[in-house]
Amino acid sequence: MMSNPEQAILSNTELLKKSKEILSANYSKVMLPFFLVFLVQVILQNSQEFYSHLFNNYGLYSAITYGIISFIYISLATIGLASFGLHIAREEGFEKNKLLEGFKVFQKVLAVTLVYFLVIFIGFLLLIIPGIVLSIMFSQVYFLILKTPEKSISELFKESALLMKGYKWQLFILYVRFGFFLILSAFTLFIWTLWLIPQYYTAFALFYDEISSVNIQE
16 A cells, blocks of 8 residues: 555545534434443543552452453444444444444454554653654554454554554644543533534544545555
8 A cells, every 4th residue: 555645635624524414414313322432431541540449449350350341342442433433424324333343353453452552652651742643643543454354463553554644643633623622512511522522433434534545555
């Protein structure tokens, strides 16, 4: 695969506008599934105090067991959200079973998530900026698992890096906008997130399709 980073793709504003148009009459079909999967994922990713509570009160094995369960859920939720978003972005329907796509490639998803976390962790140990760059560079691995699950982990990460060549800044800004609007949603008692989360995950999927379309197969 050869990257062609000079070719323009839809801007973030255009991606969000298109995702909103796709979802406009169908938010009620996707709000709750997106919100619940995303919410549990965020809670598990930010539950350090609960780990400490388990360790202090129930011992190491309880904390490790919880950690393993959390890791499995986060892995499956990440690819499930990617799959559901891609399904919607391509206007193929709104079947909620797309959230369960990770079970079809269970071992590959867990392995990719483990490598992804380790790479990002090492990047943040070096400096914050390398960690951010690496997380964005390899951000497309879950979409790529859905496309080519037979590929090796190293091939998936390499392909993600090639896809993101020339587009890292745009995705970073899209992430920043998502985070900013999530913060603003607090002023609506987080009710806005019911619309916000589906729209952004659909936009992330549209972004993947856009950068994939400007790459030339050798």
